[in-house]
Amino acid sequence: MKEIPKTKFKETAEQNQKQFFDYLRLESVSTQGRMISETAEFVKSMIEEFGGKAELLNNLGGHPIVYGFFEAGQKGNAEKTLLFYNHYDVQPEDPLDEWKTTPFEPTIIDEILYCRGVSDNKANFMARLNAIQLLNESEEGLPCKVKFLVEGEEEIGSPNIDLYLEKYADLFEADACIWESGSKDSEERFTIDAGIKGIAYFDAWVESADVDIHSSKGAVVDNAAWRLTHALSSLRTKDHQVTIDGFYEMMKPPTELERSFVEKIPFNADKLKENYGLKNPLIVEKMDRTPQEALILYPTLTISGLLSGYIGPGSKTVLPRKAQAKIDVRLVPGMDPNDVYKVIRKHWDKNGFNDVQLKLLTGEKSFRTDLSDPFVDIVLNSAKKVYGEDVVLNPNSPGTGPMHGFGKYLKVPILGSGTGWAKSGAHAPNENVRLKDFYQGIEHMVTLLSNFGS
Amino acid sequence: MKEIPKTKFKETAEQNQKQFFDYLRLESVSTQGRMISETAEFVKSMIEEFGGKAELLNNLGGHPIVYGFFEAGQKGNAEKTLLFYNHYDVQPEDPLDEWKTTPFEPTIIDEILYCRGVSDNKANFMARLNAIQLLNESEEGLPCKVKFLVEGEEEIGSPNIDLYLEKYADLFEADACIWESGSKDSEERFTIDAGIKGIAYFDAWVESADVDIHSSKGAVVDNAAWRLTHALSSLRTKDHQVTIDGFYEMMKPPTELERSFVEKIPFNADKLKENYGLKNPLIVEKMDRTPQEALILYPTLTISGLLSGYIGPGSKTVLPRKAQAKIDVRLVPGMDPNDVYKVIRKHWDKNGFNDVQLKLLTGEKSFRTDLSDPFVDIVLNSAKKVYGEDVVLNPNSPGTGPMHGFGKYLKVPILGSGTGWAKSGAHAPNENVRLKDFYQGIEHMVTLLSNFGS
16 A cells, blocks of 8 residues: 555544544543533544444444445455444543643643543544545555444443343454553553453442441440441452452463463563552562562552541541442453452452442453464554654453453454553543554554454 | 519520520631630620620630629629630531531521520520529529630530630639530430540641542552551540550549449440441440440540541542541540540551551540539439439539539539430530420529528
């Protein structure tokens, strides 16, 4: 194929900036149900404006899924179909007071574009559309068929995606899938994920009384905050080992090929500490695993939220009647979210915490692509062409997504590619994408589609 | 003295109801600095309207203290002075959604008066003024001199009261003191406290990073919520024993006389559980002490608040960068708030929690009246006359107040008397006083002043 001049990626991005910014302004926070249907309609119309066909699927419950389709060009390979997976929903924008820009107003400062959802993952979707436009405008045209699946429940654990994948397996049929996400690491190496961890996310809570009680009664009366504190701390030692019977035992051991990729993954602890301003040593320093093994091959168990009693300024002397926590568990192959629920419940019951309630809010299984699949080489080679030789491949990402159903129903190899960098701040205030990474993301999609179709 | 007819207590209370309700409407939340100076002025003007002299003291910092003085009647004993201690400040009204009335609008439902601060302790102040009016209107007149000290920082631990007591020891000089509080227990026995526990109230917090981090990084990155959870649970076993070295060792052992009073205190666990809707057994069931000993003779260590990360509806997958707690410690004689700070700090440092910050917000020492003082009998006898034989005397209350400075600078015996009942809900939503208890409180103050002056 005739090389597209580098300047074209930026030019095209700038032509399409208005549409991109309008997309970013839509406050599509799925966990709060904000602007969901408007955003789904907007995604559909974008695909159509870029020359594709699109359709909303919403007959199986949950937020609408957008199906998109682009025909291969005259000179393209109509026998091959690449599926892009994206999501139009984003995380909540709080804590508001830590944003230096307005969360849903796209703002460029020093060649960095700030907006909630830009990195995770509206920019990735936009880069793909830009690439398709560039290829459609080229002499050769689009080198293969392209499909899109853009869902609206990724940030709440994609509770309905498997229903749609099962029912619409023919519609979404493809030879391979490019996942929604990807970023450069803290040393600017482009990173490709060939799988994903699963998740089990819980509400946990205790009610100890009908009313808040004067704290002087703490001599005889139990309180919800103490119960929850003890129940939580019983799940994991202060040296970070999960203490739940059967938790680690659920893990399916990784293959030798997977282990060999994990060994090659670079890891820079100092950079990580600097990027996040970490105050404490990494927890793996006290554990029997490398950071890479912890991130890729082991499950996690973390607290994402705590609330009980009075927490305003000054003192209020109460025994709280209720205490609540959010618990986030990341899963590796072999672990089922429902089984995680069961082992925690059993652990608490066994240790006298029957009064601590537990509810599974979202659950997804893990997935790893077979690393001997030829698609792995196609993606690795196109990435090396755009990003240089030191591209990193993770057998699975430390993060989560609904990949399991894609593997099960579409039977495709799945690899990630995206426009983030180490300080993109997905899920955090001041989420951002560097413009140069965005332009490079377009270039990578052009290159990958060309390699895939040829 | 000529008996005042029972009907007079209610009549007088009703005459003065407008003033009482205006007082209740003042939102004098000291921890938030709301309406403090207005309320102090209001208290001064009330004392004056009831025929006393009053003065605001505010030259030593903090919220103003109201000094009040009533001369003994012509036939009264001008050699004896009784000091009433009250406070005009109240607790915050949250959680708002649990009130069935408007928190600062006095509302009578079924002969119960609801309002924030009514039980703790605006009704007690009002009962005392009503009693003084009744005695002033009687043939004999007021049987002794009466002084008032009404402060505005009791609910934040009275940080400045000792300064005023030291400087104004002559102004507040008295033979004995009646404390601000008192109530009937769950079996309607009138209860008198001859002392008070101390308090050490802390902010505790951890910062683990500069930003909230995507929870998938929990494989390698520590988080503030885990740190705080482990630090807190290290302070007390799940069977409620405080594990801090030197904590229990600070206690001064109680005297035999004190122990003999504690043994006589009734305790009804079932009633307590019913009143508060307790879901769990009392914590003393697993401890080496009776409930009465726990409430009176032992210190407590409780969590009054927790906050970290995301706690809204649904899931947000973050590692919180910060976690906060409120810790409430109730002290018995021998324990100094600053020493409590030191032993917690030392415990955390020793156990690897140097990153957990601790700040003492309020501190007060404990106090117990010498139970062989004749004033103890005067109060017990007047109470038995009004409330019946089964009056209860606690060597100290399980609650807290700034009694230590009164003992130190004024050298007076101190006993409590108030108009609460078991469901008054001090510090909780729907705080209330039963009207019949309010009228009886007026009667008790009349009787006590008469016995004291004779």
